[in-house]
Amino acid sequence: VAADPPATIAWRDGTLVLLDQTQLPGTECYVECRDVATLVGAIERLAVRGAPALGIVGAYGVALALAEATRTGVDVRELTERVAAARPTAVNLRSGVERAWRAATTGGEDAAAAALQAAQDLAAEDAAASTAMARHGLALIPDGARVLTHCNTGALVSGGGGTAFAVIAAAHTAGRVRHLWVDETRPLLQGARLTAYEARRCGIPHSVLPDSAAASLFAAGQVDVVLVGADRVCADGSVANKVGTYSLAVLAHHHAVPFVVVAPTTTIDVATATGADVVIEQRAAGEVTRVGGVDLAPPGTAAYNPAFDITPPALVTALVTERGVASPVDLESVRRIARDP
Amino acid sequence: VAADPPATIAWRDGTLVLLDQTQLPGTECYVECRDVATLVGAIERLAVRGAPALGIVGAYGVALALAEATRTGVDVRELTERVAAARPTAVNLRSGVERAWRAATTGGEDAAAAALQAAQDLAAEDAAASTAMARHGLALIPDGARVLTHCNTGALVSGGGGTAFAVIAAAHTAGRVRHLWVDETRPLLQGARLTAYEARRCGIPHSVLPDSAAASLFAAGQVDVVLVGADRVCADGSVANKVGTYSLAVLAHHHAVPFVVVAPTTTIDVATATGADVVIEQRAAGEVTRVGGVDLAPPGTAAYNPAFDITPPALVTALVTERGVASPVDLESVRRIARDP
Numbered sequence: 312v313a314a315d316p317p318a319t320i321a322w323r324d325g326t327l328v329l330l331d332q333t334q335l336p337g338t339e340c341y342v343e344c345r346d347v348a349t350l351v352g353a354i355e356r357l358a359v360r361g362a363p364a365l366g367i368v369g370a371y372g373v374a375l376a377l378a379e380a381t382r383t384g385v386d387v388r389e390l391t392e393r394v395a396a397a398r399p400t401a402v403n404l405r406s407g408v409e410r411a412w413r414a415a416t417t418g419g420e421d422a423a424a425a426a427l428q429a430a431q432d433l434a435a436e437d438a439a440a441s442t443a444m445a446r447h448g449l450a451l452i453p454d455g456a457r458v459l460t461h462c463n464t465g466a467l468v469s470g471g472g473g474t475a476f477a478v479i480a481a482a483h484t485a486g487r488v489r490h491l492w493v494d495e496t497r498p499l500l501q502g503a504r505l506t507a508y509e510a511r512r513c514g515i516p517h518s519v520l521p522d523s524a525a526a527s528l529f530a531a532g533q534v535d536v537v538l539v540g541a542d543r544v545c546a547d548g549s550v551a552n553k554v555g556t557y558s559l560a561v562l563a564h565h566h567a568v569p570f571v572v573v574a575p576t577t578t579i580d581v582a583t584a585t586g587a588d589v590v591i592e593q594r595a596a597g598e599v600t601r602v603g604g605v606d607l608a609p610p611g612t613a614a615y616n617p618a619f620d621i622t623p624p625a626l627v628t629a630l631v632t633e634r635g636v637a638s639p640v641d642l643e644s645v646r647r648i649a650r651d652p
Numbered sequence: 653v654a655a656d657p658p659a660t661i662a663w664r665d666g667t668l669v670l671l672d673q674t675q676l677p678g679t680e681c682y683v684e685c686r687d688v689a690t691l692v693g694a695i696e697r698l699a700v701r702g703a704p705a706l707g708i709v710g711a712y713g714v715a716l717a718l719a720e721a722t723r724t725g726v727d728v729r730e731l732t733e734r735v736a737a738a739r740p741t742a743v744n745l746r747s748g749v750e751r752a753w754r755a756a757t758t759g760g761e762d763a764a765a766a767a768l769q770a771a772q773d774l775a776a777e778d779a780a781a782s783t784a785m786a787r788h789g790l791a792l793i794p795d796g797a798r799v800l801t802h803c804n805t806g807a808l809v810s811g812g813g814g815t816a817f818a819v820i821a822a823a824h825t826a827g828r829v830r831h832l833w834v835d836e837t838r839p840l841l842q843g844a845r846l847t848a849y850e851a852r853r854c855g856i857p858h859s860v861l862p863d864s865a866a867a868s869l870f871a872a873g874q875v876d877v878v879l880v881g882a883d884r885v886c887a888d889g890s891v892a893n894k895v896g897t898y899s900l901a902v903l904a905h906h907h908a909v910p911f912v913v914v915a916p917t918t919t920i921d922v923a924t925a926t927g928a929d930v931v932i933e934q935r936a937a938g939e940v941t942r943v944g945g946v947d948l949a950p951p952g953t954a955a956y957n958p959a960f961d962i963t964p965p966a967l968v969t970a971l972v973t974e975r976g977v978a979s980p981v982d983l984e985s986v987r988r989i990a991r992d993p
Contacts, residue, residue, distance in 0.1 A: 336947075494864070497862035503948045503949040517954070518954040519956070520940065521839050521863070521896070523835075523837075524895050524956060524958060526899035526961060528956070530961070555862070558903065562902055591868075599836065599861065602946060605944030608841075608848045609849050612852075612859075613858070613860070615861040615865060
């Protein structure tokens with residue numbers, strides 16, 4: 312068994328220290344954020360990523376912004392807005408910022424300490440949510456399951472064990488996972504780089520595959536359930552998640568395989584009515600046309616590179632949250648599970 | 653306008669000279685095959701690839717085998733079988749070998765000259781077939797079409813303009829192509845590397861995309877028709893083609909977009925009843941887990957890496973051949989079009 316994984320997010324002496332996920336699995340190195348610009352850069356280039364983790368760093372970002380405003384005189388709201396807007400599709404980032412800001416402005420004299428406490432509370436709640444999602448999700452995993460997953464949803468994105476990967480890890484512990492199929496998740500390869508790394512740490516038998524090869528696994532009857540995370544769940548149950556998720560949802564539907572989304576209720580955004588209302592972040596062509604300094608296409612080739620896609624609720628078999636499972640996924644079931652308990 | 657493309661396949665003084673497609677688009681270099689082992693190596697590592705091109709090099713391979721048998725005393729049938737078996741899924745490779753072998757054994761005194769002539773005939777027929785497929789396929793492309801394609805199917809795979817790409821080029825010349833969406837085609841990136849290179853040479857407006865992003869283009873109504881090639885068409889109309897083709901077929905079906913396969917009748921194999929009878933070549937994990945010397949996954953990670961997948965005929969809107977269009981695609985229409993005219 313491997314050593315404990317390195318901490319993804321830590322706060323030390325006024326500095327937010329982030330494991331640089333762009334360097335994994337080859338290198339474990341860290342980004343030290345002492346100002347908002349460094350944090351925004353780290354978020355934009357995906358050194359830190361994943362819905363719950365973005366909520367936590369959003370909250371820490373408020374502590375950074377408060378210190379920077381004091382130091383430089385820049386308006387603190389301008390700084391917190393830069394953090395909140397760094398990735399438009401991920402709802403947790405903005406809500407993490409808002410929560411820490413509320414704490415800072417209502418928490419008495421030491422605003423920075425209140426923001427820090429909010430970030431730490433968020434991380435602790437997220438860890439508890441991971442545990443609860445794993446428990447609820449486990450009921451959906453049959454014995455001997457061949458599980459297909461996309462992108463990365465484990466400890467690297469969370470204050471705890473993550474979202475979809477937390478369910479997979481729990482199912483593995485319960486002896487139910489025959490094999491984990493890991494979509495490589497182009498263009499940034501979070502599956503090949505990060506999920507394979509986490510699966511190895513957990514001792515889960517796994518194979519990486521080109522995203523487009525998943526279809527032939529479905530056709531061969533080699534997939535019993537699909538488990539993915541979410542960057543935003545809309546009021547109607549539409550799911551914004553890593554590009555490629557929708558493709559798997561259509562394939563799962565075509566082959567009558569359950570398609571399960573695992574996300575904490577902090578990822579549900581009832582203010583966004585449907586998938587059509589989600590702003591999809593378009594990213595640079597170079598992410599597609601170059602890998603590790605190697606040109607994959609003729610220089611100057613244009614690329615279509617949306618970070619996310621939208622899966623309509625009719626294709627989602629179940630939504631697993633820390634409060635339980637919504638199934639079928641629709642306006643009513645999402646409203647019920649999103650409401651404070 | 654770019655200079656004429658380099659010749660993909662040429663014969664010079666007893667040597668088969670192949671453009672090394674693994675080095676494109678960065679470098680135009682050549683593999684010189686003077687013996688069967690070099691040719692088989694070039695086929696296996698995809699220096700030469702694509703159904704029609706494999707038929708042509710299969711025929712040239714017989715000329716190489718005859719010379720090598722004379723030189724070394726190795727059994728010539730053993731040598732030709734090595735060529736024919738280098739890629740099990742591609743039907744054209746074996747049929748090209750068989751055609752040249754028949755010519756060599758029935759062509760009078762100079763067997764090698766007869767094999768060479770068979771290869772040159774095959775290349776000329778393939779060029780004529782490309783022209784005819786382009787003409788028949790053009791009728792299926794609407795004005796202002798946004799075309800999605802997968803892998804590489806142009807001049808690099810053919811004695812002429814190719815298969816699906818020949819139709820796209822003809823539609824572009826006719827002013828009908830608004831945009832060409834190019835699936836990058838993991839793991840070996842034939843779309844990003846080769847189709848983008850050919851699209852640029854032809855002046856077709858195009859963008860490369862991660863294979864898994866195609867789904868969101870369909871959802872956004874940005875795809876009017878899908879055009880792909882084939883490595884083998886079975887008697888029932890099942891299509892074996894580059895992995896990821898089946899995924900697009902399911903997506904096209906789900907979004908009611910026409911899914912068109914373009915292949916010469918030499919690619920139809922009536923001896924293979926259904927897709928279940930096709931041997932799918934499984935390739936090395938390293939193709940998925942490394943790119944250009946860069947590790948994409950933890951060293952030692954297993955990969956699922958089939959070269960091809962199977963699309964059932966019910967998902968194929970039309971099969972375009974040099975003899976015309978089969979639609980719907982089924983046992984009867986395939987038999988009719990495969991029969992000698």
